[in-house]
Structure formats: C-alpha cells, structure tokens
Amino acid sequence: MAETRAEKTTGILETDICVIGAGSGGLSVAAGASQMGARVVLIERAAMGGDCLNVGCVPSKALLAAAHAAQAQRDAAKFGIAALEPQVDWIALHAHVKGVIEEIAPMDSIARFEGLGVTVLRETAKFTGPSEVQAGETVIRAKYFVIATGSRPAVPPISGLDAVPYLTNETIFDVMGSIGHLIVVGGGPIGMELAQAHRRLGVQVTVIEQASILPKDDPEAVAVVRDRVIAEGIDLREGAALTSVAATAAGVEATLSDGIVTGTHILIATGRQPVTEGLDLEAAGVAFDRTGVTVDKHLRTANRRIFAIGDVTGGYQFTHMAGYDAGIVIRQALFKMFWAKVDHKAVPWVTYTDPELAQVGMTEAEAAKRYGPGKFQILRWGFAENDRARADRQIDGFVKVILDGKGRTVGATLVGAHAGELLLPWSQAVQEGRKMSALAGLIAPYPTYSEITKRVAGSAFIPKLFSERTRKLVRFLLRWGR
Ligand SMILES: Cc1cc2nc3c(=O)[nH]c(=O)nc-3n(C[C@H](O)[C@H](O)[C@H](O)COP(=O)(O)OP(=O)(O)OC[C@H]3O[C@@H](n4cnc5c(N)ncnc54)[C@H](O)[C@@H]3O)c2cc1C
Numbered sequence: 223m224a225e226t227r228a229e230k231t232t233g234i235l236e237t238d239i240c241v242i243g244a245g246s247g248g249l250s251v252a253a254g255a256s257q258m259g260a261r262v263v264l265i266e267r268a269a270m271g272g273d274c275l276n277v278g279c280v281p282s283k284a285l286l287a288a289a290h291a292a293q294a295q296r297d298a299a300k301f302g303i304a305a306l307e308p309q310v311d312w313i314a315l316h317a318h319v320k321g322v323i324e325e326i327a328p329m330d331s332i333a334r335f336e337g338l339g340v341t342v343l344r345e346t347a348k349f350t351g352p353s354e355v356q357a358g359e360t361v362i363r364a365k366y367f368v369i370a371t372g373s374r375p376a377v378p379p380i381s382g383l384d385a386v387p388y389l390t391n392e393t394i395f396d397v398m399g400s401i402g403h404l405i406v407v408g409g410g411p412i413g414m415e416l417a418q419a420h421r422r423l424g425v426q427v428t429v430i431e432q433a434s435i436l437p438k439d440d441p442e443a444v445a446v447v448r449d450r451v452i453a454e455g456i457d458l459r460e461g462a463a464l465t466s467v468a469a470t471a472a473g474v475e476a477t478l479s480d481g482i483v484t485g486t487h488i489l490i491a492t493g494r495q496p497v498t499e500g501l502d503l504e505a506a507g508v509a510f511d512r513t514g515v516t517v518d519k520h521l522r523t524a525n526r527r528i529f530a531i532g533d534v535t536g537g538y539q540f541t542h543m544a545g546y547d548a549g550i551v552i553r554q555a556l557f558k559m560f561w562a563k564v565d566h567k568a569v570p571w572v573t574y575t576d577p578e579l580a581q582v583g584m585t586e587a588e589a590a591k592r593y594g595p596g597k598f599q600i601l602r603w604g605f606a607e608n609d610r611a612r613a614d615r616q617i618d619g620f621v622k623v624i625l626d627g628k629g630r631t632v633g634a635t636l637v638g639a640h641a642g643e644l645l646l647p648w649s650q651a652v653q654e655g656r657k658m659s660a661l662a663g664l665i666a667p668y669p670t671y672s673e674i675t676k677r678v679a680g681s682a683f684i685p686k687l688f689s690e691r692t693r694k695l696v697r698f699l700l701r702w703g704r
C-alpha cells in the first residue's frame with residue numbers, strides 16, 4: 223500500500239477539528255476543512271481509505287469488472303463471435319484488484335493529507351473527556367470532533383460458525399482463486415455482488431438468504447437481477463433458514479431447514495455493525511446503541527461539540543453518503559451554519575450486479591404507503607424499446623418513475639445495463655421535484671441509453687398528445703389557411 227509513516231507525536235495537540243477514522247467520511251471532512259483553512263488532526267489506526275478503498279467498493283468493483291470481461295467471452299456468440307469458457311489467471315486477477323487499490327490509494331494517503339496540512343496520527347483514538355481524545359501518547363483538544371469510525375461485518379449467531387474459518391469482505395479478496403464452491407450467507411448488495419462476480423469467474427456459488435434478495439430494493443426490479451443470476455448458474459436459496467455450519471475436510475457444510483449445502487468456503491454477508499467499541503463514548507457524553515452513534519438531523523451527537531458521520535451512525539451505509547455527511551459537518555464547524563442538516567429526499571444507491579440496480583428517492587412501495595393507492599403515478603419504459611440496448615443485446619430491464627399527485631418526481635427505480643450511470647438526472651429530478659416536461663423536452667443523442675430517460679418522461683404526455691381531442695384540434699387547425 224502506498225503509505226508513508228506519519229510522524230510520531232507526543233504531548234498535547236490543540237486543533238480546530240479532530241477526525242477519528244480515515245475512511246470515506248473522515249477523509250472528506252479532513253480534506254475539505256484543511257483546504258478551507260481549519261487546523262485538522264486525523265486519527266486512523268488501520269489502512270488509510272477505510273473500508274471502501276481497501277475491502278469494500280474498490281476491490282469489489284475491480285473484481286466485478288474482471289467478472290464482466292469473463293462473461294463477455296462466454297456470451298460472445300450472440301454477436302457472431304465464437305463463445306469461450308474463460309480461462310482465469312487468478313494471480314493476474316489478484317494483481318489487477320490490488321493494482322486498482324494502489325492506483326487510488328495516493329488520494330487517501332498520509333502523504334497527500336500531510337501535504338494538505340493535516341496532522342495524521344496512526345493510532346487508536348478514544349475519548350478521555352467531553353472535549354479531549356487520546357491517541358497513543360498524544361492528547362488532542364479540539365473545538366469539534368468528528369466520529370467517522372465506520373462499520374464492520376455483523377456476524378450472526380449461527381451454531382458452529384465460530385469453529386469454521388468463515389470469510390467476510392475483509393478477507394475474501396485475499397483468498398480469491400482458491401475457492402471452489404462459495405456459500406454466501408446473505409443476499410444483500412455485498413452478497414449478491416460477490417456471488418455474481420465469483421460465479422462469472424467460474425466458481426460454483428450458493429446464496430443462502432433468509433428473506434428475499436436485495437430486500438431494500440423494488441421487488442419488480444430485483445426480479446430482473448434474480449432471473450439473470452439464476453440463469454448464470456447461482457444456486458439461490460431464498461427464504462432459507464441456516465441452522466448450523468460445520469467444518470469438513472473439503473471446507474464447510476451448511477445445514478438449512480430443508481437440506482445441506484457443502485462448499486469449500488463460506489462468506490458471511492449478513493449486514494454491518496457500527497464500530498463504537500474502545501472509543502469510550504461514555505466519557506464524552508455521546509449516546510449510542512447497537513445500531514450506531516445517535517445523531518440528530520445536523521449529525522450532532524448528544525455532545526454538541528461532537529459530530530458523527532457515515533456508517534457509524536447506522537444510516538445509509540454508502541461512500542457517497544459518508545461524503546455527503548462530511549459536507550453537513552463542515553458547514554457547521556467552519557462556517558457556523560448550524561442550520562445545515564441532512565436531506566434524505568434524494569438518496570441514490572446502485573447495486574453493481576449485471577444488470578445494475580439503481581434507486582433514488584421513493585420506491586413504488588414507499589409511495590403507496592405515503593400517498594395511498596391511486597394518489598401517485600407510475601411511468602415505465604423498457605430497455606427493450608431502446609435501440610442502443612438492442613444493438614448491445616442488453617434488453618433486460620426498465621425504468622420506473624414515481625410522480626406525486628402534482629406530477630413531481632419523487633422516486634426512480636432503474637434496472638438494466640448502465641442503470642447506475644443513468645441515475646443522475648433522476649437524482650436531480652427528485653431533489654428538485656421536477657415535472658416530466660423538464661426531461662421530455664431535452665435532446666438526447668441517438669443511439670444512447672439516455673434516450674430511455676427522455677422516453678419515460680415523454681410517456682407522461684402520450685395519453686394527452688395522441689388523444690381524440692388532440693386529433694380533433696389538429697384537424698380543425700389544418701383546415702385554416704397556410
Ligand atoms: C464489500 C463492500 C462493497 C461496498 N460497495 C460500495 C459501493 O459500491 N458504493 C458505496 O457507496 N458504498 C459501498 N460500500 C459501503 C462503503 O464502503 C461504506 O459506506 C463506507 O466505507 C463508509 O465510510 P466511513 O467513513 O463511514 O467508514 P470506513 O470507510 O469504514 O472508515 C472508518 C475508519 O475508521 C477507522 N477507525 C475505527 N475506529 C477507530 C479508532 N478508534 N481510532 C482510529 N481509527 C479508527 C477504521 O480503521 C477505518 O479506516 C461497500 C461496503 C462493502 C463492505
């Protein structure tokens with residue numbers, strides 16, 4: 223990892239902002255605040271960059287990119303090119319994943335942050351009072367503290383699990399290549415992304431999900447992903463109760479209420495738990511429970527000098543939300559804009575399976591709950607009706623837009639090729655409560671997937687535009703002069 227060792231400091235450090243945790247949230251606060259003139263101390267005990275860079279978003283997306291390349295070989299026949307069963311060079315693939323991390327790491331490195339004027343301490347931080355943190359031999363006194371200590375895998379109390387060398391997102395990227403049959407416990411975004419990546423790279427995969435996969439997403443969109451992963455050969459066990467696991471000579475045996483699954487490795491992807499232990503939050507008067515540090519809409523904890531952001535608050539656990547939280551804190555701590563608060567109206571997320579699944583704002587089910595049946599409108603457009611998707615042979619998927627009773631956009635669900643890249647205009651539409659006329663009038667280049675955006679927006683006007691009333695009006699107008 224491209225990291226330089228930070229100077230060892232002792233004694234007392236007085237600063238404006240002390241940030242605990244150099245992951246997505248903590249780094250954003252530190253970089254922003256220091257560049258705007260604040261004195262910043264940043265404390266990190268493990269790798270700079272936190273989960274996203276080292277064991278989360280970055281390695282998982284690099285792995286998915288490799289899996290996509292493998293699948294393209296397998297699927298080549300539809301373009302008139304001989305299909306191949308991909309030969310995976312796991313050593314090279316591992317180097318690719320590590321290489322992507324190393325290319326991004328300098329942005330999060332100690333060298334960069336020290337260059338920005340941040341004092342970086344490589345220690346474990348803990349509060350020793352309401353306005354004081356201890357990090358190794360250094361005591362930090364600050365005007366404001368930011369807790370950005372993230373989350374770790376939540377491991378459920380499954381009988382026998384402690385006696386099995388199970389994998390989590392923190393270890394799976396180190397053992398790639400040795401896996402013959404991966405049993406994935408949990409069909410959330412972590413489970414499904416890693417399941418599909420491994421399956422496409424030739425690994426046998428079973429997913430055990432106690433409810434249904436991707437439960438936070440629109441079920442109709444999830445069905446498109448489900449059909450694809452099953453077609454690719456993932457053994458999907460939904461509604462399955464995992465009662466126990468045991469080590470075997472070949473690896474691991476998982477006992478379900480209706481049978482046994484044997485594999486070489488087992489991945490636990492059953493959600494996250496906040497990292498709060500060891501921080502001595504009681505000493506600082508910061509309230510927390512097992513879901514995370516308690517914060518108000520301003521991201522203030524019970525101690526008004528201490529903010530908490532990102533995964534540790536137990537809210538939306540995404541890198542972009544940790545970054546968003548950082549902006550809310552900076553506005554308050556640096557510019558005294560104490561009215562700055564989170565607005566979760568247009569929170570986007572994307573699950574990077576193929577097809578991708580993207581969401582912003584309300585799902586259809588949330589709208590039904592909020593407005594009641596018949597009090598909101600749904601617009602749809604299928605990828606099959608897009609010429610570029612046809613040319614690419616990527617016709618699975620749809621866009622579903624949710625409008626409130628006044629025709630304002632309150633949510634969008636996209637499933638299909640590049641759904642994540644197509645999401646941004648919908649984030650803006652939800653954020654600003656835009657009506658469909660704003661998007662239907664745009665000129666979209668042909669042939670792009672973006673035309674789906676214009677077409678689904680335009681569909682709001684089809685009933686009126688092609689109505690008998692319009693026909694009558696046109697016939698009437700055409701009878702007149704020029
Ligand atoms: C496999 C996987 C894939 C993911 N993919 C995506 C994705 O595609 N897109 C997306 O938006 N999100 C994704 N996420 C979620 C994303 O990684 C997290 O939401 C994000 O990392 C949260 O940032 P954070 O700053 O809150 O915490 P973290 O990134 O976890 O950083 C917390 C840091 O605090 C440090 N720390 C903890 N306690 C102390 C202490 N006492 N003293 C000093 N340092 C401490 C830790 O060492 C860590 O470096 C993924 C997560 C996983 C696990």
Ligand SMILES: NC(=O)c1ccc[n+]([C@@H]2O[C@H](COP(=O)([O-])OP(=O)(O)OC[C@H]3O[C@@H](n4cnc5c(N)ncnc54)[C@H](O)[C@@H]3O)[C@@H](O)[C@H]2O)c1
Binds near residue numbers: 412432572
């Ligand atoms: N693309 C992305 O943005 C991305 C990718 C990965 C992770 N993340 C973030 O990380 C978070 C955590 O992801 P995750 O997938 O671990 O958690 P999750 O909470 O989203 O999903 C966990 C799944 O495991 C299931 N489960 C729990 N206990 C089980 C058991 N004993 N047996 C079988 N199934 C069980 C749950 O029903 C659920 O479907 C996500 O919610 C997301 O915020 C984001």
